[in-house]
Amino acid sequence: MRKLKMNRANQFAKLTELISEVENINGATCVLYWDQNTYMPAQGVAGRGRQIATLGKIAHEKMTSSEVGRLLDDLTQYEEELPYSSFESSFLRCVRRNYNRSLKIPGQFISDMLTHQSVCYDAWIKAKEENNFKLVQPLLEKTLEYSKKYADFFEYKHIADPLIEDSDFGFTTETVQKIFSDLRQELVPFVKGVLLNKTPDDSCLRKNYPISLQEQFSKKIIEKLGYDFNRGRLDTTHHPFMITFSHGDVRITTRYQENFLTESIFSTIHETGHAFYEMGCDVSLDGTPLFGGTSSGVHESQSRLWENIVGRSYAFWEYFYPFLQSEFPEQLNSVSLKEFYLAINKVSANLIRTDADELTYNLHVMIRFQLELEMLEGKLKVKDLPEAWNAYYLKDLGLKVPSDSLGCLQDTHWYGSLIGGQFQGYTLGNIMSAQFYEAAEKAIPNLSSQFKEGHFSPLKNWLEQNLHKYGKKFKGLEVLKRATQKDLTIEPYMNYLRKKFPIK
Structure with a gap:
């Protein structure tokens, strides 16, 4: 029994290590996003889009790795035995949900979508300054396509449900x-x-x-x-x-x-x-x-x-x-x-x-x-x-x-x-x-x-x-x-x- 508990502890530690890498990549992406919205030169948009897309793809690959999936499977019983409010139980619930949702979305889709969002955001700034919706309209049409494709990766009663769930889990x-x-x-x-x-x-x-x-x-x-x-x-x-x-x-x-x-x-x-x-x-x-x-x-x-x-x-x-x-x-x-x-x-x-x-x-x-x-x-x-x-x-x-x-x-x-x-x-x-x-x-x-x-x-x-x-x-x-x-x-x-x- 003591050996089993030690294995669980080791497995949990390994999972936290893997997920920490994902979180660090996401944090670095946030730095790039902040810079783009504050001090980045206007000509930096294309490069910034590529950088954010690359980090997003790497984070997605790490999040959906077979090792993360295996560790979550191995820790299922452990999770059921834990107090609901414990750090371990909360961590496993959160990671399992993120893993299951991420697994449904292709990594290339994430990369393409993030690249597009950087370009669209820059076009929005110009369109707003010039009061010209047509400048950004084609890009927003593509955003709508991405939004519908994103929703279609999930089962839903209404097409907006997966998008609402991302920001307000528990609401439809x-x-x-x-x-x-x-x-x-x-x-x-x-x-x-x-x-x-x-x-x-x-x-x-x-x-x-x-x-x-x-x-x-x-x-x-x-x-x-x-x-x-x-x-x-x-x-x-x-x-x-x-x-x-x-x-x-x-x-x-x-x-x-x-x-x-x-x-x-x-x-x-x-x-x-x-x-x-x-x-x-x-x-x-x-x-x-x-x-x-x-x-x-x-x-x-x-x-x-x-x-x-x-x-x-x-x-x-x-x-x-x-x-x-x-x-x-x-x-x-x-x-x-x-x-x-x-x-x-x-x-x-x-x-x-x-x-x-x-x-x-x-x-x-x-x-x-x-x-x-x-x-x-x-x-x-x-x-x-x-x-x-x-x-x-x-x-x-x-x-x-x-x-x-x-x-x-x-x-x-x-x-x-x-x-x-x-x-x-x-x-x-x-x-x-x-x-x-x-x-x-x-x-x-x-x-x-x-x-x-x-x-x-x-x-x-x-x-x-x-x-x-x-x-x-x-x-x-x-x-x-x-x-x-x-x-x-x-x-x-x-x-x-x-x-x-x-x-x-």
Whole structure:
């Protein structure tokens, strides 16, 4: 018996060694991706595409090797004997799932797809700058082909299911549609009621704010929130994102508008919320597939929690607003805290998802989710995407879209990845954010009142202990239930919105 246990230990150690190589290759790929989206020269696209494709193919070959398969088979009984929450059990569950999914996808397909994505992303940047969808249309048509072929490697009830499963394991097209339907039923009449209220004046946000000073203030905010610059950095990009190379290297990016102050502030806080999740993972998970956020929805719950529930709260700005006024005295000294608070929480129909208020934001997500389904189902051709996009914005938000740059070219997702499974996580995250925060409020007395004193560590520490430290050991819905003692429900989210935006 002792010899058998030793064999299992040796087998497990060998498996972790093999999978660590895959994770290291994936980490190196992330470095190349970060560079491409920040500082890479424009002429580097072709070479970068080849490099990323090569690494992706090598990682896929290592992940699907016969040795990994044999070790997983040999460790099946061992896995069944382990406690569900143990590192070993979680590791084997995760690797087995990754192996089984990867085994269905040819390595050459991975290489070709990654090469294409690098080229398409670069074309998207040019198309957006020139407001010319036709520049990227042929490439996006090819992306749709890759997306359909990818889905066809798996069994599914709906063609979007495999793509959704990649980012939000445990959800399907049907379950997402049900959640969206329930939320829309509650949200749409509520939004209409709020829009009847007197609209706050947000002109104070649209003065001239030098970008260098915005950069200083954004760094001041996230340092105070607890972002560790010894383990990360803040850079600029076309579309803000967070990316992780290791436990000791978690980077964020943002973007600035000289004549719109809150673009950078809330984008930076948003990405910091993502970074907190990664930085809060237990260091013992580093270099394994268990490191990092467990799903798109749970990850978004953290960014939206810090951006909106915390970052747009009155208590938050009771602390930070004097610092902001001292940074921009000419622009803000005559603007009261209440006026500023109402401005940053103004509810109005907006063309841009990332600039949308908390109430209308989910309508942006639902439009994108529906367009994904229609393209995958063959009901919508890529060439007709701008027209379909504009029609939805007119129908759901009452807005005429004046350009493709402000329309179907505004988000990077379809142009740098696949079509399908890209957007549902944002609304799932909004719903989960309120559920996590509700649980934190029950656990921490006078939580929000601590913000006005500049105390954010109690919330950050609670999230680390109840969510972040587990990484991918548990599925998204499991983590939610463990932390909140509830299954996913829209009730805390709607309660939060109704309290914050009372209808007069």
